[in-house]
Amino acid sequence: MKVDASGQRITQLLLRAAELRRKQVQHQEARARGQVSELAARREAEVRTQAAGRDQLRGSGEAIPAQRLALLDDARLADGARMLHLDRALEDSQGQLDTRRDQLRQAGRRHLRAAHVAAYVETRRRSEAMALEQRRLEEDSAAHRAPKGTP
Numbered sequence: 001m002k003v004d005a006s007g008q009r010i011t012q013l014l015l016r017a018a019e020l021r022r023k024q025v026q027h028q029e030a031r032a033r034g035q036v037s038e039l040a041a042r043r044e045a046e047v048r049t050q051a052a053g054r055d056q057l058r059g060s061g062e063a064i065p066a067q068r069l070a071l072l073d074d075a076r077l078a079d080g081a082r083m084l085h086l087d088r089a090l091e092d093s094q095g096q097l098d099t100r101r102d103q104l105r106q107a108g109r110r111h112l113r114a115a116h117v118a119a120y121v122e123t124r125r126r127s128e129a130m131a132l133e134q135r136r137l138e139e140d141s142a143a144h145r146a147p148k149g150t151p
Contacts, residue, residue: 014115
């Protein structure tokens, strides 16, 4: 039985491509997770900075003038708006990460399915080629066994 080396090579290449695609998906997911965690770390740092500033003002024991209190309230409002913005950015990034992860998984599944279909088609083609070769060999063998005088 003759094995088709090019068919094996094609199958190996398709399986290798599927493996590389899977690794690429994992790498992209890890990179996206890093971006989301970076936003979360920035938000946490903002919260710590605000808390430290408030604690410092409370701990001083000084009387705070009304104008300064108004400025502090404005600063708190601005901090709140910035925190809200960071929260929304974090939620958006998380949503984008989830969407991208789903897209990559679907693409990986399609790619893997295509590799499996190609491997099946290649196996089927080789099987048919071997069956054809077997029939040809049987016909040649039958022709050699037949008496010389028969047509």
